Amino acid sequence: MVMIIRGCDIQQDLSETVDVCVIGSGAGGAVAAKELAEAGLSVIVLEAGDAHQPATFSRHAPEMLHRLFWDGGMRTTRDGSILISQGRGVGGSTVHNFCYAVRTPEPILDKWGIHDLSPELDRVEATLGVKQIDEAQVNHLNRVIRRGCEAMGWRGVVQRHNRGPCADCSVGCFLGCRESKPGIGKQSMDVTYIPRALEAGACLYSNCHAELIRVENGRAIGVVAQLGKDSDRSSSNHRLTVDCQAVVLAAGAINSPQLWLKSRLPDPGKQVGKNLHLHPAVFVGGIFDDVIDAHQGITQSYYVNHFLELERDPDSGYILMPAFGSPVLVAASMPAFGHEHRELMENYRHIAALLVLLHDRSSGRVVVNRHGHPVIRYRLSRGDRALLVEGMVNAARLLFAAGAREIILPYTRRIPIKSESDFDVIRQRGIVSNDMLIASSHPQGTLRMGSHPRHSVVDTYGEAHAVKGLFVTDASLFPSSIGIPPTLTIAALADRIARRLAVNWPL
Amino acid sequence: MALKFFSPKEAEILEILIACMVGIDQPDVFKRSPTSEGQSIDYAPTVIIDDFVAKLPEGLRGQLRQALHLFQWCPMIFIGKPRLFTRLSPQSAEAYIRTWAESRFGLRRRIFRGLRDLTFLGYYSHGEGDGDDHSWL
Structure with missing residues (x-):
């Protein structure tokens, strides 16, 4: 049975027991969910934002900014100088991006110590229907x-x-594609990977905000999430407790380190939240x-x-x-x-x-304030x-x-x-701060992968050095700025990490 | 008009600010517009902004309210006029806004940019909101 459950409709505390809990449903989370579910694992996906119906997307910017973006599109660095657009809702930033599907450049892969990402990129391109623009x-x-x-x-x-074939509607991409459905219009994660994950048995909770990753004896054992809070700010105020054997963190390069820090997970190398690149x-x-x-x-x-x-x-x-x-x-x-x-x-x-x-060579840092909210420090x-x-x-x-x-x-x-x-x-x-609009749509690098715990947070297959069973599959992984639109690379790395996790199951 | 976040006084500040920022002489030009279903919806930029801000996280909402009040109360400090922003002549209001826009202090420039772009959100979202609707011209 295909299941999307709206957290704001739930009127009681819930608990679930699954193999893997995926946090986030964008380019990293959707791909991981689909690959793991198709490998036969039981998977639950938690998405903080709404489950969109593309046909209901309007051209009214104030409405769509709230529906598709964190903080109504007004998220900024701490000094207010850089506006950061980050997707919120099923499909994450793939719902508002402009569909560039650029393969990871070889020099970047060499720098990152990944020798060949071609099979993963090929699979992702096939699933997303990537084609040359006519x-x-x-x-x-x-x-x-x-x-x-x-x-x-x-x-x-x-x-x-x-x-897919699209109506070339005016300025439609950034505020969500009304045409979007499998094979037609924007091929974002909500119409490609997510339906396939659900068909393979995954369960998705929308309007369900992960608040805490639970760890016991150095191993991830579950997630606690707040149910409710859709874009109209209605809330059920109930909790979902997930017991699982592995957690896949894919909430984006701002919210993933935020959740790590809020959960007080181990950070022996003091690297969590550092190495933030923004592509200003x-x-x-x-x-x-x-x-x-x-x-x-x-x-x-x-x-x-x-x-x-x-x-x-x-x-x-x-x-x-x-x-x-x-x-x-x-x-x-x-x-x-x-x-x-x-x-x-x-x-x-x-x-x-x-x-x-x-x-950008410049790097910043994500920390959390006393309320647990992310604070983004970055200076060019x-x-x-x-x-x-x-x-x-x-x-x-x-x-x-x-x-x-x-x-x-x-x-x-x-x-x-x-x-x-x-x-x-x-x-x-x-360049003078707050004298011009500087925009960022590609935050990355805050839980970087690498072979050594002193210089990285996760290994080259996305597993945390300090927490067994905790994997990262979003742009937080990038060891350095990628320099190009990152969607395809995020999805390919998620494919690589999820397939390896499935092969090694049970952990 | 039914406001969700701003008080009527704050909405009045916002209306004057919109007129100054987008360069219109009649702040109430887009009060009501027919929808495709033939109904009439209050599309006043102030209402659009109020609805947008009401849905923002609490911290951001608070900052915007503070910024609006600072703007209202500081003409005396920055252009030496003992009046509220909403009581300034159009020429004085423009000169006053320019002191924020071109201030040496990053925080003042940040407040200017935040309020400016918020007024644009309200004003240029009128109507269909896509590029083929040029009713704002």
Whole structure:
């Protein structure tokens, strides 16, 4: 029997006994749940957010921000300088991402000590229906960016997506795909891996927030979760107690270390929560004489990877990604306020924009406050600030090469850039905290894998050095910044870890 | 209008702030809009923001309320006008907001960005909210 149980509907305390309890249902948790259930283990999945019905997704940003994101999309670093978008609900961040399906670069795998991830990547791509984007699906925004890239003589590539036939609806990806169902529209985890996990016998509790991982004699033995709290804040105030032989932690790179720290699990190397990378990204726009209508069609099908040379330097660089969104998102990315801002918004249909997405060397830390809530500490290093500035200058050069008549910078004060001779303004102003929107959608690295307990939290097959039977399968695993959209890598690592766990069962 | 989180006084501050931030002279332009079912829904940006903030975690809600009050009470300190923000002339209000936007202090810039983007959320979510709806133009 296929089972999704809404925690907010439960009016009593419950207990369950299973082989494995998976915490989180995004790219890491969904894959682990499916692989373990299909291997014959009894599996329960706990998801803090809602079980979505894609057909009910609206275009009303305030509603969807609450339905799809932690803290209504307003989660930030402690100093408020970086906005962190993290998915909440069945499917996690795969419900709001832009479907880039990029294979893990070899230099990154070499650095991480993983010799071959091809079989896992192949399996994940097959399950997600990953395909090359057709030329006809490259929208005007992406064609303009490609035109600029080619004029500059830089390297860029039309990407592969986990997306079935779709209606190319305007700005639909970020607020959830209404078309999404198996084989059609966005192939997020909620319509691919989760249904297969449920068919194989897994049970999923939505609106069920894991509060504590239970450990006894150095071994994970269960989870305690709070039932209730859907996006309308209704709550049942009851508890679910899970007894199990293994726990798979896949709550994302902020909430996974938070739960570890809240649960006071062993941390002999003092590594839990450290090594946070964010892929910080800043917006650079161009105003064109022609109508771009960047909101129509697939927002991101192409990107410029000319400045990411991982063979030469696996630790730094950046990519330039087409960027656009609903009026709310574009408004927040623009400089200024009042009439000056409105004048920019009146160019909405004439704007093409890029995100400079940084492969960051800077690292931060997730800690918990006295209420057990995560506190995210992160500061860009001087080198990363310089690289972001270089990225902004190159984004502006590309947009001019594509035909922009004016460049829009993300600073609070509007500084119009009319020609390349104005670029010194960017270099002089640099990156100033809370003077521009810096966004992150890819937190990673906070429970890093590695062979030595002094420098890592889990081994290269995801099992905690200090807690037997506790596995991690989300982006927390990454030993360093990955530098590219991470979904496929998270899913492939989860596949690798879950299959190994199943082979070695019973533990 | 039925408010879930902000008081009527706070909603008044918010309305003036929205007008200043998005550059409109009539704060009540989007009070009511028909839905596709022919009903009428209160789409005032203030109502949208109030509903959004009411669902945020308690800590964030509290910070936003404090930020709004700070904004209301500080014209005397930052532009030397012994008036509340809601009683400033449009020119003075713009000058006052600019002191927050371009402050040397990161916390003041953070408050400015937070309130600015919240007003955009309320204003630009009007109507269908997708890119083909340009009713906000």
